[in-house]
Amino acid sequence: MNNKSFCQNILLIFVSIIQLSKLSSCNSDVDSHYFPFQSSYSSSISNESTTSIKEILHEIELLQKEHITNTLRRRLPFITLTYAQSINGMITAKGNNSKFPISCDETKMLTHGIRSIHDGILVGGNTFVIDNPRLNVRLWSYFKQPRPIVLDTELKGLRKLLMDDKKIFAENVIICCNSTTTKLEKDLTNFTFLYCDSIRRIESPDIMLDLQSVLDKLAQNIYPCIKSIMVEGGSKILSSFLPLSNCVVITLSPQILPKDSLNAFCDIEQVFKLVPIGYWKIGRDIVIVATPK
Numbered sequence: 001m002n003n004k005s006f007c008q009n010i011l012l013i014f015v016s017i018i019q020l021s022k023l024s025s026c027n028s029d030v031d032s033h034y035f036p037f038q039s040s041y042s043s044s045i046s047n048e049s050t051t052s053i054k055e056i057l058h059e060i061e062l063l064q065k066e067h068i069t070n071t072l073r074r075r076l077p078f079i080t081l082t083y084a085q086s087i088n089g090m091i092t093a094k095g096n097n098s099k100f101p102i103s104c105d106e107t108k109m110l111t112h113g114i115r116s117i118h119d120g121i122l123v124g125g126n127t128f129v130i131d132n133p134r135l136n137v138r139l140w141s142y143f144k145q146p147r148p149i150v151l152d153t154e155l156k157g158l159r160k161l162l163m164d165d166k167k168i169f170a171e172n173v174i175i176c177c178n179s180t181t182t183k184l185e186k187d188l189t190n191f192t193f194l195y196c197d198s199i200r201r202i203e204s205p206d207i208m209l210d211l212q213s214v215l216d217k218l219a220q221n222i223y224p225c226i227k228s229i230m231v232e233g234g235s236k237i238l239s240s241f242l243p244l245s246n247c248v249v250i251t252l253s254p255q256i257l258p259k260d261s262l263n264a265f266c267d268i269e270q271v272f273k274l275v276p277i278g279y280w281k282i283g284r285d286i287v288i289v290a291t292p293k
Contacts, residue, residue: 045283049106052280052287053113053140056249059277059289061117063247064228076215078228079244082114083264084251084285090261091235100257106283107251111232112139114249115146118230120174120218122149124237125157132161134169135232147226148173149218151237153198153209154181158191174222176214178207194221211240239267245292248274252286 060080067078084102085091093100103111115121121135128150135148148170152158155177161168162184171190179195197213200206218226231241242248242265274290281287 045106045109049109049282052282053106053110055278056110056280056287056289057113057117060114060247060249063291064117067246068227075219077119077219077226078246079215079231079241080114080118080229080247080249081231081238081241081245082111082249082251083232083238084253085264086253086255086257086261088256089263090257091238091264093257093261102253102255102257103251104253104283104285107253107285107287109139110251110282110287112137114230116140116142118146118228119224119226120147120149120229122151122229122231122233122237122241124233125150125152127232127234127237128152128170129157129160132166132169135173136171145172146230147222149176149226149229150174151176151209151214151233153178153207155184158184174218174226176209176217178209192222194218208240211244215244235262235264235266239265242268242272243292248288248290248292250288250290251282252288254284 064078083091084107086102091102116137123133123135127133133148136145150157150170150173152175155175158175168190172192173190174192174194176194176196178198180198181195183193194214194217196217197210198207199210200208215229218229231237231245233241273293275293277289277291279286279288
């Protein structure tokens, strides 16, 4: 199938989902603790979009509760993958278009809503350095702020931020790094260091963190323990965590990015099937919530 046919098919799917968006899989009668912060930002969001966000959060929490009751899985955190993509599968453009927004205002609010129901927000070291994100909840209500979690195998990202003397916006950060990494001399009270096992792939010279070790230590060595994690990382992080995920939230934006843009899953080498739970139209975007098959 050529690129033109692919995009046409995606557009047809997009239109069909819009027409069926009212057929959401859950009731609008959801828990009352789901609500956006009252601000000039939230006042521009329609009641329909707010209701859809509440329904999505309700669905994710149902999956979290099911995970906890499963005795074979309960010792590991619940993993939710979230990302926004163009209709040709790209999550970010390059060059002058690198800051081009994919999500609309309404789905940005959804992101903060999903953050509010997780114990941790995880990104990779590159995202931590390049974006210097706050990794907190600002547009939705919350009982407590989630802990930022950064996978920085050899602490290269953190060292670069410190070397550049940049203000680090994220607070109370958990840095997951290789157990053999040389510790930083500087006393950093804003960080908790979690030393994890590492692996080396045959096809790559780079040392990588063993994600099973990371999840074990987050669940057992952090207090209060991390029982749920929202993964917001770049393409490599998304690819790595996809096989470990319990829930995937995909925001599909009606835009087409250039062919040299970054694909959502650059390292996936096999078919990975998902089972959709529901589809929602939020603002101009379509949001799909699914679980691994």
